[in-house]
């Protein structure tokens with residue numbers, strides 16, 4: 001028996017395959033036509049020269065629907081009926097709608113029943129104003145059978161789709177466009193070409209979306225919502241605005257309750273709460289105007305701070321000890337700004353303006369004009385004491401005297417002055433013009449006015465300030481220290497350096513502890529270690545690994561060799577040579593590698609590195625060095641690069657639970673020593689089931 005109709009495929013140079021339904025007089029969908037449509041589609045999907053598909057009907061009619069003249073033959077069994085669902089699900093849904101190449105229906109004339117259903121399985125529909133679109137199946141005692149009951153309501157809404165189906169009422173192209181059933185209305189002459197362009201546009205959009213997905217994954221592999229956002233955008237492009245809106249609404253609802261949303265919301269409010277400081281910002285004090293800033297020391301920190309200041313329009317006086325150092329300092333500032341110009345983030349004009357705010361000095365003559373001094377010389381107590389005594393002599397009596405020390409006790413620095421009330425810590429993080437955190441350290445003598453003034457400066461230079469108390473390492477470095485300590489300890493006990501770093505970056509840290517140690521430089525790491533050993537001997541793990549490596553002229557990235565090798569700029573490659581140093585360190589530590597440790601999962605490793613960080617954060621909070629837990633969340637995010645979507649160390653700790661953290665630390669303290677000993681704050685909260693970030697009972701009382 002001759003086939004009842006067929007489809008034709010034609011591929012042009014633009015990469016669009018036009019599949020035409022041919023079954024006169026109304027291009028009805030006989031089984032033969034449907035099977036031919038399947039074959040044509042398969043061909044188009046397979047062919048390398050085909051990027052996109054247009055489906056249309058011959059002779060100005062899309063299709064009058066399923067071939068009702070064959071109903072009789074189907075009833076009598078003359079024609080074999082395909083298995084239930086084969087056409088609707090296997091062909092129209094899996095093959096057409098699920099295709100990796102986009103398809104667009106070009107609709108003129110009739111588009112009824114199965115015809116409309118075929119077009120709704122395409123990714124977009126273009127029609128003429130006079131096309132007739134409808135699902136008249138109920139007229140024949142049946143219902144739409146190729147997905148119409150499902151796709152039409154999604155496109156035109158429930159009320160309209162019910163009307164169209166129950167009353168078998170077709171609509172015209174114009175109305176279909178208004179309802180969202182059709183994506184664009186054009187004249188019959190432009191129909192197929194417009195559909196071709198749409199199909200290619202969807203193709204291009206897919207490429208753009210593919211690239212955006214890859215970028216989003218690269219930027220934050222743990223985040224789902226950027227990918228969901230792209231999926232939703234794609235849905236709108238592929239299946240029309242209504243379908244896109246539905247997907248958007250559902251996705252929004254789901255994400256609203258996600259942990260990521262809760263964490264990021266916490267970060268948003270916590271960031272704002274850092275500038276509400278009890279005993280300072282609640283006294284009704286207004287920040288004083290700072291018209292000129294002096295910076296002592298043009299090294300890495302001093303030049304970075306000066307850069308941040310002039311970028312925010314503060315005139316800066318940079319003081320150095322001699323001409324050579326002063327020029328070097330100014331050159332560093334120029335380089336900081338020039339790198340912005342090169343990246344196109346700053347105009348030459350803006351560069352000139354910023355540089356015009358900078359002046360140099362070798363003596364203190366001009367210090368009588370300044371309102372704020374930030375000392376950023378080397379970490380030497382005697383030198384700093386001398387500087388602060390000089391500053392007291394040369395600066396006006398209202399001038400704020402700030403130090404950028406990262407470890408030294410402020411009371412010691414100001415010991416030789418009578419200006420303790422205006423001495424404050426302004427601890428920037430390197431590179432100071434880039435890193436967003438500013439740790440403001442107040443001693444028991446620092447006046448509330450000075451804190452308010454510095455908070456205002458912090459805001460103007462676009463930093464997130466946290467106000468903390470005075471102690472070795474203050475809040476941020478104290479929390480940071482156990483990160484590397486713990487990692488060094490576990491390497492002595494047999495863990496792999498690179499596995500630890502990988503687990504941390506997978507968790508969301510910008511770099512693991514060893515890559516970070518390379519970046520900071522071993523010199524700084526050892527010096528900081530000594531400070532901690534002096535002040536907190538009971539919880540410092542004395543790993544010899546870094547000193548051993550330094551003996552061999554490995555000092556981190558600057559020396560091109562640390563835990564990694566650096567051949568190209570900033571590109572770190574694991575270095576098998578470090579095993580020799582590790583073995584030496586292990587034997588000096590006198591420990592036998594623990595076979596259990598080698599089997600640990602990434603999650604276990606992350607816990608081992610971060611639970612000591614949480615433990616120290618609890619101490620910092622308990623000692624009143626930090627005012628509130630959320631300040632430490634912000635400090636961990638902006639100072640350490642802790643992933644914001646985990647809410648900061650304290651919120652993350654609470655998501656795990658104090659009891660679990662306490663149990664683990666106790667277990668490790670038994671096995672690996674007092675470094676892990678949980679502090680009393682953590683122990684108490686674990687025992688009572690109180691969240692780590694809940695305010696202390698005394699604070700609660702004070703508030704009541």
Ligand SMILES: C[C@H](O)CC(=O)SCCNC(=O)CCNC(=O)[C@H](O)C(C)(C)COP(=O)(O)OP(=O)(O)OC[C@H]1O[C@@H](n2cnc3c(N)ncnc32)[C@H](O)[C@@H]1OP(=O)(O)O
Pocket residue numbers: 025026028029064065066067068069070110112113114115117136137139140143144145146148
């Ligand atoms: C699974 C799916 O959901 C199920 C389905 O699709 S069921 C089918 C749904 N479609 C329909 O109900 C449409 C039925 N047809 C019509 O309403 C009208 O024929 C029409 C509005 C398409 C055209 O009307 P009109 O211009 O007046 O021409 P009309 O004389 O009726 O039809 C022209 C020819 O096409 C045939 N024809 C129309 N629709 C047909 C169809 N769906 N199948 C087979 N033949 C069809 C007619 O029998 C007629 O044949 P003839 O020339 O040999 O007599």
